[in-house]
Amino acid sequence: MSYILLIISVLVGSLLVLVLKPNNKIVRLLLAFSGAYLLSVTILHLLPEVYGHTHDAKKAGILILVGIIIQSVLESFSKGAEHGHIHLHSDKSKFPWLLFVSLCIHAFSEGLPIHHANDNLLWAIIVHKIPIAIVLTTFLLNTNYSKQTIIFFLSIFALMSPLGVLVSDKVTFFNLYHTEITALIIGVFLHISTVILFESSENHKFNFQKFAAILLGVLLTVFTLS
Structure with a gap:
């Protein structure tokens, strides 16, 4: 079932672009919610699981830091598409291989801990993938690539x-x-989710809608975590 749901999440994101054409404000709200949800699941579930199954806390901490560094490197190629930032290149006929490959590596890594985790992580990743699929689909539709491509x-x-x-x-x-x-994937999740949350308020101004989306993501995790 997890395989199907993960595929559907990308399909939903793409269909939202084709049918509703969501604006940047909606995408940012979805990102804020997904970032809060992902961060909450990471802190409340993944971190206790890792430290509860390891005899070397320092090693686990180092691996988490390595995960943060790995995601930082990936984002240098993906241009921050994992948290909603993507820009059209000057040559619309040239496929952005580095961006696409880095996004695929990120998506692959997201799936690694799902098999051993509870359903909260699965849903956190599903929610996270929908706005990313929106961003990627919007980017591809604004290029000269064929529909088949x-x-x-x-x-x-x-x-x-x-x-x-x-x-x-x-x-x-x-x-x-x-x-x-x-532990490595925790680092990846921490980097992505915190960047989303730190960028949720432009010019450090309080935005009630984004705050509500973040609060909803946190509360949903707290009350549903099994």
């Missing part, structure tokens, strides 16, 4: 997180080092 690359992106779940489930290495890999 756009559908092809969106399909690849949609399959990356399910592939991460499958690899984590079937490959022995990922099962043996599940705790260490989860």
Whole structure:
């Protein structure tokens, strides 16, 4: 079921662009909510799980920091698309391979801890992928690529997180080092979610709508975490 839901999340994001054409304000609200939800699940579920299954707290902390660094490197190529920032390049006929590959690596890594986690993480990633799919679809539609090309690359992106779940489930290495890999992914999640939240208020002005979206994401996690 997790495979299908992760694919549907990308489909929903793409359809929202085609049908509703959401503006930047709506996308930012979705990002704020997803960032708060993802951060809450990371702190309330993933962190206790990692530190509860490791005998070396310092090693776990180092791996979390490495995850933060890895995501920082990926964002230098993706131009921050993971948290809603994406810009059209000057040559619309040239496919942005670095951006796309970095997004796919990020999506694949998101799927790795899902198999061993509860449903809250799955839903946090689903919610996070919808605005990212909106941003990516909007970007692709504003290029000179054919519809077939756009559908092809969106399909690849949609399959990356399910592939991460499958690899984590079937490959022995990922099962043996599940705790260490989860620690790395915690770093990735912490980087993404905190950047989203820090950028949620422009010019450091209080925005009630975005604050409400963030608060809703936190409260939803607190009251549903099993």
